[in-house]
Amino acid sequence: MAADKIIMHIDMDSFFASVEIRDKPELKEKPVVVCSKTFHLHMDTSKGVISAASYPARKFGLHSAMPLSEAVKLCPDVICLPMNNTLYRQVSDNVIKIIQKHVKTVQKVSIDEAYVLFKDNVISYEDAADCALKIKEEIKATERITCSVGIAPTKSAAKIASGFQKPDGITVVRPNEIKDFLAPLPVTKIPGVGKKTAETFDLLGIQTVGDLAKADKRRIYEKLGKHGMNFQDVANGLDTTQVMETADAKSISRFHSLSPYTNDPAAVKLGSESVCEEVHSILMQKKMYFKTISIGLRYSDFTTATKSRSHTVHTADIFFLKRHAQDMIDELMANTDSKKKVRQINIGVSNLKKTDAGQMQLTDFF
Ligand SMILES: [Mg+2]
Structure with a gap:
């Protein structure tokens, strides 16, 4: 084969919530949800919407896209954390x-x-x-x-x-x-079948994927056109869509683990140089400029501090990248308990723009 x-x-698995909980073990068994930062600024439950719910929160019926006002009714003890994109x-x-x-x-x-x-x-x-x-x-x-x-x-x-x-x-x-696996599932399990399509299927007497697989092609085509045909192919295990390599990265990032761990900003900044160089060499390969720099410092107690800053113009200047990365490391470390040691530096660039080599400046190549 x-x-x-x-x-x-x-x-x-419940990605945003899992990332939050891994750094806060005391929240492990608690009903935790992640919400937009705007909600946390105003603390107005009528505005918040859940972006991710931990598994304990799901046991109360909480799920992503649920208004926080509803979540609080189902689970008064819900713990709401702000998004950290x-x-x-x-x-x-x-x-x-x-x-x-x-x-x-x-x-x-x-x-x-x-x-x-x-x-x-x-x-x-x-x-x-x-x-x-x-x-x-x-x-x-x-x-x-x-x-x-x-x-x-x-x-x-x-x-x-x-x-x-x-x-x-x-x-x-x-x-x-594949056919036995799919047959008993509700049609809503098929990617792309939303509430409206499910209602149409229901009118045709189709509830399960197995019903759809056996259904009369003409009737499905009449009601749902080409999409309906595609859904029926999926139901029959005949989906031929290909896996395509992700075309253009939206961000480029690299990390570096420090050994030994250190709370000395100079040592962290020194470590950041090689990470910047790695990020920069990928930018060169891909002929990309960036506008935003993101820094993540992972501490020995597994907490993470992050900072992200956008600039007004696109650049691929390595000196610019290094200087701003180091400034941001200084700022992050100044705001952290000075006894905490850094174990990993993560540096990323995003807001990328493709460029032709002709437009690049001399310093881009250092
Ligand atoms: Mg997921």
């Missing part, structure tokens, strides 16, 4: 880098989700599951969060499978199992 017939979907982006980049080491192709579809094609030495579903386990273990060891994976012959089945045994699950659906 060719490796490109096996597709994996990786989905981080810079941190989530850094963790997401680190996770993607781990995945990339183990596989051939990665298509990142959102901050916490990716499709994967395996390397050519993965020739069976057992090999694929072994590889998935290695990826899961490495993410758990280095980022201390879990993900769930689905492995299947099509993208849609892989995506449905990754949601099948959350959290921390691996679900393998082999080609001969």
Whole structure:
């Protein structure tokens, strides 16, 4: 069997909430949700909407996109933390880098989700599951969060499978199992089938994926056109969409682990130089300019401090990058307990713009 017939979907488990909780062990068993920063500025529950809910919070029926006012009624003790997008982006980049080491192709579809094609030495579903386990273990060891994976012959089945045994699950659906796996599921499990489409299916007497697979093609086409046909293909395990390498990175970041850990700003800034150089060399390869610099300092107690700053013009100047990174490290460390030691420096650039080499300045190449 060719490796490109096996597709994996990786989905981080309640990503934002998990990242928050890993650094705050006292919140582990508590109902925690993450909300936008605007809510925290005004502390007005009528405005907040949940961006992510931890598993204990889900037990109360809380979920993402739920208004906070409703969440408070279901769970008066809910703990609401503000979004930290810079941190989530850094963790997401680190996770993607781990995945990339183990596989051939990665298509990142959102901050916490990716499709994967395996390397050519993965020739069976057992090999694929072994590889998935290695990826899961490495993410758990280095980022201390879990993900769930689905492995299947099509993208849609892989995506449905990754949601099948959350959290921390691996679900393998082999080609001969795909129809039986899909048949009993409600049609809403098919990616892209929302409430409205489900209502239309319901009018046609279709509730499960199995109903859709057997349904009369003409009636589906009449009601839902080409989309309906695509959904029926998915129901029959015949989805042919390909895994495409993510075209352009929205951000570039690298990290450096300090040994020994240190609370000396000079030592941290020195360590930041090589990270800036790595980030810069990727910018050069990709012929990109950046506008925003993000810094993350990971401390020995596993807390993380982050800072992100946007500038008025795009640049790829390495001196600019180093100088601003060092200023931001100074600011972060000045605001942190001076006894806390830094174990890892994360430096990223975003707000990227493609440029042709002709426009680049001399200093871009140093
Ligand atoms: Mg997720």
